[in-house]
Amino acid sequence: xxxxxxxxxxxxxxxxxxxxxxxxxxxxxxxxxxxxxxxxxxxxxxxxxxxxxxxxxxxxxxxxxxxxxxxxxxxxxxxxxxxxxxxxxxxxxxxxxxxxxxxxxxxxxxxxxxxxxxxxxxxxxxxxxxxxxxxxxxxxxxxxxxxxxxxxxxxxxxxxxxxx
Amino acid sequence: xxxxxxxxxxxxxxxxxxxxxxxxxxxxxxxxxxxxxxxxxxxxxxxxxxxxxxxxxxxxxxxxxxxxxxxxxxxxxxxxxxxxxxxxxxxxxxxxxxxxxxxxxxxxxxxxxxxxxxxxxxxxxxxxxxxxxxxxxxxxxxxxxxxxxxxxxxxxxxxxxxxxxxxxxxxxxxxxxxxxxxxxxxxxxxxxxxxxxxxxxxxxxxxxxxxxxxxxxxxxxxxxxxxxxxxxxxxxxxxxxxxxxxxxxxxxxxxxxxxxxxxxxxxxxxxxxxxxxxxxxxxxxxxxxxxxxxxxxxxxxxxxxxxxxxxxxxxxxxxxxxxxxxxxxxxxxxxxxxxxxxxxxxxxxxxxxxxxxxxxxxxxxxxxxxxxxxxxxxxxxxxxxxxxxxxxxxxxxxxxxxxxxxxxxxxxxxxxxxxxxxxxxxxx
Numbered sequence: 001x002x003x004x005x006x007x008x009x010x011x012x013x014x015x016x017x018x019x020x021x022x023x024x025x026x027x028x029x030x031x032x033x034x035x036x037x038x039x040x041x042x043x044x045x046x047x048x049x050x051x052x053x054x055x056x057x058x059x060x061x062x063x064x065x066x067x068x069x070x071x072x073x074x075x076x077x078x079x080x081x082x083x084x085x086x087x088x089x090x091x092x093x094x095x096x097x098x099x100x101x102x103x104x105x106x107x108x109x110x111x112x113x114x115x116x117x118x119x120x121x122x123x124x125x126x127x128x129x130x131x132x133x134x135x136x137x138x139x140x141x142x143x144x145x146x147x148x149x150x151x152x153x154x155x156x157x158x159x160x161x162x163x164x
Numbered sequence: 165x166x167x168x169x170x171x172x173x174x175x176x177x178x179x180x181x182x183x184x185x186x187x188x189x190x191x192x193x194x195x196x197x198x199x200x201x202x203x204x205x206x207x208x209x210x211x212x213x214x215x216x217x218x219x220x221x222x223x224x225x226x227x228x229x230x231x232x233x234x235x236x237x238x239x240x241x242x243x244x245x246x247x248x249x250x251x252x253x254x255x256x257x258x259x260x261x262x263x264x265x266x267x268x269x270x271x272x273x274x275x276x277x278x279x280x281x282x283x284x285x286x287x288x289x290x291x292x293x294x295x296x297x298x299x300x301x302x303x304x305x306x307x308x309x310x311x312x313x314x315x316x317x318x319x320x321x322x323x324x325x326x327x328x329x330x331x332x333x334x335x336x337x338x339x340x341x342x343x344x345x346x347x348x349x350x351x352x353x354x355x356x357x358x359x360x361x362x363x364x365x366x367x368x369x370x371x372x373x374x375x376x377x378x379x380x381x382x383x384x385x386x387x388x389x390x391x392x393x394x395x396x397x398x399x400x401x402x403x404x405x406x407x408x409x410x411x412x413x414x415x416x417x418x419x420x421x422x423x424x425x426x427x428x429x430x431x432x433x434x435x436x437x438x439x440x441x442x443x444x445x446x447x448x449x450x451x452x453x454x455x456x457x458x459x460x461x462x463x464x465x466x467x468x469x470x471x472x473x474x475x476x477x478x479x480x481x482x483x484x485x486x487x488x489x490x491x492x493x494x495x496x497x498x499x500x501x502x503x504x505x506x507x508x509x510x511x512x513x514x515x516x517x518x519x520x521x522x523x524x525x526x527x528x529x530x531x532x533x534x535x536x537x538x539x540x541x542x543x544x545x546x547x548x549x550x551x552x553x554x555x556x557x558x559x560x561x562x563x564x565x566x567x568x569x570x571x572x573x574x575x576x577x578x579x580x581x582x583x584x585x586x587x588x589x590x591x592x
Contacts, residue, residue: 018293021357024338024356027341027358030341065343066341067341084513086262086420090419125264125267141301
């Protein structure tokens with residue numbers, strides 16, 4: 001149970017919104033729920049529904065609508081490369097292709113060791129620092145800008161050494 | 165161009181107004197911000213001015229919304245329904261337009277000026293609770309702002325009974341989770357209420373019925389960051405910069421095929437040529453500019469010639485080129501790029517980001533994506549281009565929010581203004 005596991009965090013999240021509008025806490029609670037496994041499981045959705053007096057279907061619809069919530073397990077880190085117009089004008093497509101070739105995966109696939117899932121995503125508001133991507137993992141979301149395939153491979157090596 | 169302030173010489177910046185961290189590197193520290201005049205405007209407003217007087221100064225300054233629509237800020241504040249309470253203030257930090265990356269630089273480097281702007285807006289409309297809605301990807305920025313908010317509270321610039329008055333204010337951050345549509349004001353409110361981010365029918369507009377059904381002011385980060393200096397230096401000072409149509413300074417996010425992409429804070433009225441060549445170092449490999457998208461992926465495509473390059477950038481002048489300045493995210497496209505590829509990219513984006521509420525946008529973007537992909541891959545016929553144009557035009561004027569409309573802009577202007585690129589891309 002979310003409340004038992006993170007009592008302080010849940011309380012702090014709920015305190016941000018007027019008590020009569022506690023449904024507003026659904027988004028921060030979902031981030032909390034997927035912190036450990038990288039996705040929101042069904043039990044957590046039930047849990048949040050109960051905490052906020054909404055139906056489980058409503059919580060599931062939030063998970064489905066927003067791209068940063070996941071309902072399936074992937075690599076420990078999701079490496080999300082922006083390939084929108086401004087990034088693509090600075091070589092983001094080539095970067096993504098070369099990175100995939102280097103890792104031996106296709107977009108959407110996870111490396112064999114389960115460490116990294118490569119994804120192609122929409123604009124991340126870093127158009128002047130392309131090629132770039134964000135990593136979404138147990139420690140939240142981090143930006144990596146002005147990247148090359150070599151530097152990305154170094155980053156992946158470093159991520160391998162991160163202990164839980 | 166109107167009279168120049170002491171800050172400007174030959175339209176070059178002597179000191180920044182928004183990007184003050186570029187002049188004062190430690191301005192993200194509370195004591196440094198304070199030493200450089202920080203919070204004086206807030207203290208003066210809360211202790212010596214009536215809320216309506218704050219709104220009047222902003223109104224007189226000519227400040228217009230920097231998120232894209234360019235609506236007069238003070239006027240928006242004055243629309244708040246005084247018969248319905250409580251009032252809320254929302255800072256729109258959902259920055260998601262492809263080509264826009266200015267608000268992040270403000271929040272990461274000059275956070276207190278932005279937050280003081282939120283506080284001043286809140287005081288002006290009588291709000292005791294404000295939220296900064298950041299796109300979910302700005303996870304680190306939100307954590308940073310949380311630290312800064314705590315520092316402000318400790319120093320007495322937020323919280324109960326500010327400066328010994330009976331005015332109290334709380335500001336919280338709220339993270340989105342990856343949805344471009346949440347930058348649309350009513351979708352943002354839905355999202356903050358814990359629902360899917362889908363736009364509402366307007367009217368009623370947010371100053372009557374906004375967050376939790378209550379009067380709400382919602383402003384872009386850059387807009388709010390202007391406010392403390394306007395209050396400190398006066399409306400006339402602000403109006404002395406920029407053009408008659410568009411007062412003050414603007415951050416131009418320059419991207420695409422330029423040598424030095426980045427954010428440039430310049431007065432309205434700066435020309436495209438000055439932005440691209442003097443600030444941006446010109447085009448990569450010395451190629452000529454073929455097209456400009458002045459408002460990111462939502463933009464019309466402007467055909468570039470000498471007249472275009474010498475056009476001053478403000479809301480009114482850019483309109484004479486058949487485009488909008490919007491959030492001033494200037495994407496530069498050179499002659500190595502074909503426009504059928506450009507619109508395939510923009511439609512890929514809009515198809516993904518359409519929230520699905522209005523049928524013309526949801527279905528229209530789906531079919532436009534099929535057509536742009538077919539044309540770009542070399543499998544299209546000229547009839548596909550006609551059909552694409554037809555689908556785009558059928559979508560226009562039929563959606564609740566601007567996303568549906570914006571998704572068609574590059575398609576329609578691309579086909580109409582760069583027909584040769586499409587002729588080359590299709591089979592007979």
